[in-house]
Amino acid sequence: MPKNALVIGGGIGGLAAAVGLRRIGWTATVLERRPELGEVGAGMSQSPNALRALAELGVADEARAAGVPFHGVFNLRTPSGGHIVRALPGTTSPLLGFHRADLHRVLMDAVPAEWVRTGAQVTAVRQGADEVTVSCGAQEWTADLVVAADGVRSTVRHLLWPEAPGPRFWGNTVWRGIAHADGIDAGMTLGRGQYFLAMPVGRGRVYWALGARADRPAVRYDDELAEVRRRVHRWHDPIPRLLDATAPEAVLHHDITDLDPLSGYVRGRVVLLGDAAHAMHPDMAQGAAQALEDAVVLAAALAETADDVPAALARYDGQRRPRTQTIVEQARAKGLESTSGNAVSYHLRTLALRMVPSSRWPALAARALAPVWDWTPPRLSR
Ligand SMILES: Cc1cc2nc3c(=O)[nH]c(=O)nc-3n(C[C@H](O)[C@H](O)[C@H](O)COP(=O)(O)OP(=O)(O)OC[C@H]3O[C@@H](n4cnc5c(N)ncnc54)[C@H](O)[C@@H]3O)c2cc1C
Structure with missing residues (x-):
């Protein structure tokens, strides 16, 4: 019998988790509280680490077809229109821009339709020794594992991590x-x-x-x-x-x-993934990217430890917590800097940016972001 998981939340994180589980031969039920799966009408960029995660999830071609090369970080201007940094002709970008709904659909298309239950709001989670049960009102589901991908205001985090402070x-x-x-x-x-x-x-x-x-x-x-x-x-x-x-x-x-660092992403057979674990400022464009990484690492850990779910979750926690919590901190610092109203720091920042020749900007950006962008996913085998 294949192992079975309940994935709470049908956002990018939850769907990526379901795709990862499918890749390693598990079955899953995705419980989404909204009446339909979908994403808000906005966009996002995805960086090389996220694109590698998507490739490991088996949807590289579909993601590339849905995305558009994004040069925004190489084209910086002042409000009057003067260029601080200019994307020179021929500049290639490692980033793709997406309409959120398009990226969400790429993942949705990789999840069997019968795995998804909409209008299913999870209200309780009960742990047993070898299984875990979740309730949506009067309905209950039991599985080997619960992946809580229910977003920054996660109900599951609230229920099982009552000591954790809420979003800040x-x-x-x-x-x-x-x-x-x-x-x-x-x-x-x-x-x-x-x-x-x-x-x-x-x-x-x-x-x-x-x-x-x-x-x-x-x-x-x-x-x-x-x-x-x-x-x-x-x-x-x-x-x-x-x-x-x-x-x-x-x-x-x-x-x-964003979220203050949790001391662990795992309680029993329940694991937090995506914004539920590590919601962050958008200024490094890493929120969904890290959820995609989470999904690949979780699936790889489960595949590697076969029947030992708690050991796999411990491995996931050990790999994901330090990386994601560092990025949460960096994204917060960048977010606060980017909206700082302080005239001196604004002028110093734009001055420093202007000192970099536009031709060198892509290489410098890639070097500065290498610890995030250069992530290599574990291999998922079926
Ligand atoms: C302005 C802005 C710009 C951003 N730009 C980028 C970017 O460029 N690149 C990037 O990688 N990231 C970006 N992000 C971050 C990214 O949007 C999030 O990190 C990502 O969408 C999180 O996905 P998730 O699946 O973890 O959570 P969510 O997308 O929040 O999904 C959670 C799902 O769970 C469901 N749910 C909640 N509670 C329950 C329950 N009790 N029962 C059942 N279902 C439930 C919700 O309805 C929802 O569908 C940005 C964020 C913002 C705010």
């Missing part, structure tokens, strides 16, 4: 949208206290994001797009054009939170 707000907020526009170059505009990102994600769609400092969380505006326009008033083209090409009702506004 450090003062960053972000607006996101999808504009329908052609001929837009990827780029990032660095203002004082806020930044604007533009990322083509294919089929005439451009993902944009405005990250900014907020004194307190949960401040919302009747017209979020109007607030974005107000904040980037007179910023260079194509920013006004992108905002004009965005449906106001589709603008997303979220506060950024």
